[in-house]
Amino acid sequence: MMVVHSAVASNTAFCSSWITTANRRASSERPFGVRIGRFHAERGPEWLGPARRAPRPKAVFRLRSAYDYDLIIIGAGVGGHGAALHARSKGLKTAVLTGGDAGGTCVNRGCVPSKALLAAAGKLRELKSVERLQAMGIAVQGQVAYDRQAVSNHANSLASRVRGNLVQSLRGLGVDVLDARGVLLEPQKVELRKPGEQTGDRRITARDVIIATGSVPAVPPGIQIDGKTVFTSDDALKLEWIPDWIAIIGSGYIGLEFSDVYTALGSEVTFIEAAPKLMPSFDVEISRLAERLLISPRPIDAYTGVFAAKVVPGMPGKTPVRIELVDAETRAPVEVLETDAALVATGRRPFTEGLGIEKLGVQLDRGFVPVDDRMQVLDQKGTPIEHLFCIGDANGKLMLAHAASAQGISVVENIAGNQSYFLRMECIPAACFTHPEISMVGLTEQQARDKAEREQFELGRAVGHFRANSKALAENHAEGIAKVLFRKDTGELLGMHIIGMHAADLIHEAANAMNAGVPIHKLAFSVHTHPTLSEICDEAFKAAAGMAAH
Ligand SMILES: Cc1cc2nc3c(=O)[nH]c(=O)nc-3n(C[C@H](O)[C@H](O)[C@H](O)COP(=O)(O)OP(=O)(O)OC[C@H]3O[C@@H](n4cnc5c(N)ncnc54)[C@H](O)[C@@H]3O)c2cc1C
Numbered sequence: 001m002m003v004v005h006s007a008v009a010s011n012t013a014f015c016s017s018w019i020t021t022a023n024r025r026a027s028s029e030r031p032f033g034v035r036i037g038r039f040h041a042e043r044g045p046e047w048l049g050p051a052r053r054a055p056r057p058k059a060v061f062r063l064r065s066a067y068d069y070d071l072i073i074i075g076a077g078v079g080g081h082g083a084a085l086h087a088r089s090k091g092l093k094t095a096v097l098t099g100g101d102a103g104g105t106c107v108n109r110g111c112v113p114s115k116a117l118l119a120a121a122g123k124l125r126e127l128k129s130v131e132r133l134q135a136m137g138i139a140v141q142g143q144v145a146y147d148r149q150a151v152s153n154h155a156n157s158l159a160s161r162v163r164g165n166l167v168q169s170l171r172g173l174g175v176d177v178l179d180a181r182g183v184l185l186e187p188q189k190v191e192l193r194k195p196g197e198q199t200g201d202r203r204i205t206a207r208d209v210i211i212a213t214g215s216v217p218a219v220p221p222g223i224q225i226d227g228k229t230v231f232t233s234d235d236a237l238k239l240e241w242i243p244d245w246i247a248i249i250g251s252g253y254i255g256l257e258f259s260d261v262y263t264a265l266g267s268e269v270t271f272i273e274a275a276p277k278l279m280p281s282f283d284v285e286i287s288r289l290a291e292r293l294l295i296s297p298r299p300i301d302a303y304t305g306v307f308a309a310k311v312v313p314g315m316p317g318k319t320p321v322r323i324e325l326v327d328a329e330t331r332a333p334v335e336v337l338e339t340d341a342a343l344v345a346t347g348r349r350p351f352t353e354g355l356g357i358e359k360l361g362v363q364l365d366r367g368f369v370p371v372d373d374r375m376q377v378l379d380q381k382g383t384p385i386e387h388l389f390c391i392g393d394a395n396g397k398l399m400l401a402h403a404a405s406a407q408g409i410s411v412v413e414n415i416a417g418n419q420s421y422f423l424r425m426e427c428i429p430a431a432c433f434t435h436p437e438i439s440m441v442g443l444t445e446q447q448a449r450d451k452a453e454r455e456q457f458e459l460g461r462a463v464g465h466f467r468a469n470s471k472a473l474a475e476n477h478a479e480g481i482a483k484v485l486f487r488k489d490t491g492e493l494l495g496m497h498i499i500g501m502h503a504a505d506l507i508h509e510a511a512n513a514m515n516a517g518v519p520i521h522k523l524a525f526s527v528h529t530h531p532t533l534s535e536i537c538d539e540a541f542k543a544a545a546g547m548a549a550h
């Protein structure tokens with residue numbers, strides 16, 4: 001047998017992780033021929049001489065594995081990237097399959113370009129806020145204008161820069177980045193195919209495989225996409241034109257963020273939302289405030305409790321988009337709208353077609369890959385399939401970039417031997433990057449009330465106000481609140497919801513405390529720099545613990 005790797009004491013981080021990985025499987029399962037031997041194990045330290053008795057040098061031999069890789073990751077979005085970086089830090093020989101789309105949704109068609117558009121929208125909004133600026137002694141002379149193509153270029157060039165960095169970081173760490181689509185033949189065997197091809201001539205194997213194939217926009221039946229007048233976020237991000245009037249179908253994250261962009265760029269927006277109220281997944285109090293801050297003062301109107309049952313594209317500047325609205329409950333016709341454009345933001349569906357996973361005995365749930373709490377794929381009987389995992393949007397647990405990456409890290413921890421590591425999904429925060437921002441972690445107030453009733457404890461609720469915060473007042477952005485929910489008996493944090501300037505950054509106060517299990521009465525004694533927005537959280541924590549805030 002051939003020695004393919006040896007690590008010595010000078011490379012202890014690398015060395016110890018290999019030991020951990022191999023040891024976990026050492027006794028029960030060593031099908032892949034990995035053995036480790038410490039050549040000094042039988043010898044006393046004498047041969048080394050007295051000066052080198054402590055610490056003893058270690059050396060680890062790794063013999064050729066029956067597998068090509070320790071880990072194959074199918075999909076190079078943020079989930080796959082996060083998993084691959086962590087795998088290398090654990091010394092795992094890793095391959096990532098990009099499917100011809102390195103960076104995936106977040107980098108190419110999601111978080112990154114949308115936040116670039118939102119950043120431009122935010123600056124425009126600020127410069128056009130005449131009264132807000134005047135109150136600070138500032139006058140903007142002349143017209144505030146923007147160049148649509150330049151704004152679009154800002155978003156697209158940022159995406160390509162981040163994509164380049166992502167691939168470089170993988171290659172730099174020694175990950176094999178393979179520009180192919182992966183098809184599962186067995187849980188530990190993947191066929192590489194070029195995009196569009198039905199067969200492939202290369203097959204690779206790994207001890208563990210992670211599916212990280214992400215998601216694509218979900219378009220309800222009856223809606224025709226032409227990519228010009230009726231489009232999803234994939235096309236909206238290109239910002240090819242600015243419609244005077246755009247219908248946004250769906251008032252979730254994407255709908256809300258794009259309403260912020262379009263109204264800043266001069267469009268009028270009509271929301272079409274199937275649920276009885278806008279922003280149905282948000283905390284009720286926060287969505288009420290969001291309506292006051294993000295909807296009412298802007299050229300936005302809304303239909304709620306209706307479906308866009310049929311949407312027919314138009315021709316820019318010639319014929320309008322035709323949208324037939326029906327009642328969400330009775331399906332009775334409500335109205336026909338004729339707008340310049342329609343953005344379909346009605347959720348996303350997993351991208352699992354052609355992956356070959358059904359042939360392994362997995363029953364997909366509306367396309368989502370069923371997994372357990374360790375992201376291990378479940379077969380149709382609910383039994384975990386050895387060595388096969390699925391992370392990110394493809395498993396549908398929480399369709400957020402950082403959740404995908406965190407799930408990837410948790411899988412790698414587990415396969416590298418840290419079985420005690422467990423990702424607490426309920427502590428993962430989320431944010432909507434409107435102006436002002438909205439952020440949340442844990443339960444909504446209604447969910448917390450239901451839990452309190454079920455488990456018979458008293459729910460605590462405390463609020464910090466932007467209007468009472470020196471920094472927010474100095475910035476002349478004093479709208480919004482930070483609300484914390486907690487158990488009165490134990491002080492356990494159950495959730496936090498913030499709307500206001502930089503809410504997306506502030507939420508980590510609560511998210512990190514929840515993850516670390518810090519109760520509210522301890523959190524109330526943490527010290528915050530003055531004057532900062534973080535004191536709004538401090539105000540809420542202190543109020544919760546019955547202390548007066550400064
Ligand atoms: C407009 C928009 C804005 C968003 N903004 C945010 C935000 O601000 N914050 C946030 O947290 N989240 C945001 N999201 C969500 C975020 O983009 C996703 O949650 C995240 O990208 C999921 O990561 P993933 O790795 O699971 O999948 P993806 O990023 O979708 O990556 C999966 C990759 O796998 C590839 N692939 C698929 N099948 C195969 C195959 N068989 N072989 C090889 N490769 C394959 C795909 O082509 C893709 O490149 C946004 C989404 C959208 C649409």
Ligand SMILES: NC(=O)c1ccc[n+]([C@@H]2O[C@H](COP(=O)([O-])OP(=O)(O)OC[C@H]3O[C@@H](n4cnc5c(N)ncnc54)[C@H](O)[C@@H]3O)[C@@H](O)[C@H]2O)c1
Nearest residue numbers: 250251252253254255273274307308345346347399431432
């Ligand atoms: N800032 C962020 O973190 C961010 C930004 C954008 C997207 N995302 C992620 O992307 C995913 C998709 O976002 P999204 O906004 O498309 O989905 P979403 O699930 O957040 O919202 C979809 C909305 O569309 C409504 N809807 C569904 N079908 C409808 C129909 N036929 N007619 C009218 N309304 C309908 C739903 O009631 C819901 O309110 C989300 O899960 C989110 O996690 C995150």
